[in-house]
Amino acid sequence: MEPVTSKRVAVTVNGALHERDVEARRLLVHFLRDELDLTGTHVGCDTGNCGACTVIVDAKAVKSCMLLAVQVDGATIETIESLASDGGLHPLQQAFSDHHALQCGYCTPGMLMSAKHLLDHNAEPTENEIRRAIQGNICRCTGYVNIVEAIAAAAKGEVSA
Amino acid sequence: MLLSEVGYARPAAVEEAVRLLAEHDGARPLAGGQTILNVMKARAAAPDVLVDLADLEELRAIASTDDGGLVIGAMVTSAELVTSSDVKAARPVLGDVAAQIADVQVRNRGTIGGNVCSNDPTNHLPPVLVAVGATMTIAGADGERDVPAEEFFLGVYMTAVGLGELLTRITLPPLAGARDGFSSVTIGADGTCIVNAAATVSGDEARVVLGCVAATPVLLTAPAEDDAVREAVHGAGLEPPSDVHGSADYRRHLAEVVAARAVAEAGGGG
Incomplete structure (x- = not known):
């Protein structure tokens, strides 16, 4: 195995499977917002302090600005967009x-x-x-x-x- | 923030991780990423390659030893230390202190290996591991070597783990009648430590380890009594840093206070 600067990633986000080629340097929050157009997850401080980018990865709350998208290959992710259903609030x-x-x-x-x-x-x-x-x-x-x-x-x- | 371009590898075995770390001069291990990714954003470091340890299952285990001690893999998260029944039974201080690190999200990702290998002088776990007399196991191209915790921390952000090496596990001896304590003064509840102290009291003797007052944890031994502990800290010639959170004089004062509190928590006399 040799290091790569981009790789194919498959993640299940809010129940839907997404496969994308992702640069290794791409933060999860930017992957969610820019690649998957899930802009409900916000970038606040971008230093891991403010928590505006919090999502749930494999049942654990994490700050998506402190995780690379390539690290979550194979994971199940919940974002804010998963909360409301059929037009009704969670x-x-x-x-x-x-x-x-x-x-x-x-x-x-x-x-x-x-x-x-x-x-x-x-x-x-x-x-x-x-x-x-x-x-x-x-x-x-x-x-x-x-x-x-x-x-x-x-x-x-x-x-x- | 967009990071500088970086290579990424996710080896399936420790030997493969060590080979990758050795072959690429600018390679760094990626554990929970709660420190290194911020360091990369700030352009304070620019690794060429991140070696993601996520698939190294043997680094994720917590095991009790036959003599009542603990072996903790470097990739065990703070959240796992908090909830581990093995930790609670063998050396509960470790879970109690891990529960004070940052916040839920950081504890869910941040690892014990990352906390000690980053060796920020304000981190919680280095003083605890020195106080309890832990042993750090480091893997390299020539196999494994063991380093006592008190020889592991070499400077700010520097440890005994060299280039091409990897901290794989930490072994804690059994309590064997001793008791552990920890005390800190922080910036907000569970925030960054201004000064912290870990203590292990065996019989009438206290091992007291101070954090945030020097580049590495400061180990002192003293009779396990309030006055004696304060005197030992007072006589240690500490020269802590001054910053916006506390002057050197204030940190020297706090060092006596938290040392005495840590020893009291560990059952030392007043």
């Missing part, structure tokens, strides 16, 4: 709306994917567990209180119809 999305858990909205896709990762692994999180689960996601608008309340409400199924 309970987390509805809870964010109910609780005014966003203002500018830039961090929201990443925040929702971290929240989904939490509820996928812990159906009844405490407030402290919610706060620790979104520690890697920076919001400069809300002060977090409404985000924490929204995630708690979604966990309890207390969302408006």
